[in-house]
Amino acid sequence: MMLNVENLSRTIAQRTLFSGLSFSLAEGESLALAAPSGFGKTQVLRCLAHLVPFEGKVTLDGQSAIETGVPAWRRNAVYCAQTPPIYAGSPADLETLIEGFASQAGRTHTPAREIAVSWKVDHVWEKSWATLSGGEAQRAALALALSTNPRLLLLD
Secondary structure, eight states: OOEEEEEEEEEETTEEEEEEEEEEEOTTOOOOOOOOTTSSHHHHHHHHTTSSOOEEEEEETTBOHHHHOHHHHHHHEEEEOSSOOOOSSOHHHHHHHHHTSGGGTTOOOOOHHHHHHHTTOGGGTTSOGGGSOHHHHHHHHHHHHHHTOOSEEEEO
């Protein structure tokens, strides 16, 4: 199994959002989480990306983030927020920054701008994130995430 999740639980301020969540995904499979607002779907994704503390075991290709190291984990399991944060500069600036991260060394990248062109959002590539519409920012952020060729894409 590519992704294996066993007994995943998340508690915030003595409130358990979810517990005992277990599932496996093979290469090429996808999974959608459906629940009302406030049930912890975002928190599940943030746990899988190792952005927040959790209980349980999560492995990618049989290894945990402890075994691979969190930077390597996050290189392979990329989280895209429902509402992307407003970054400094432009999508082009962020693409340059990402390509310079040590965790990206030696990895094959698909130019994010090529992805943006195919989605007809390349016109925003040099614009400030603060000036982009919500949809433009989402598509630019997703193009950047996909450009790093992650093993696991976590879409909120």
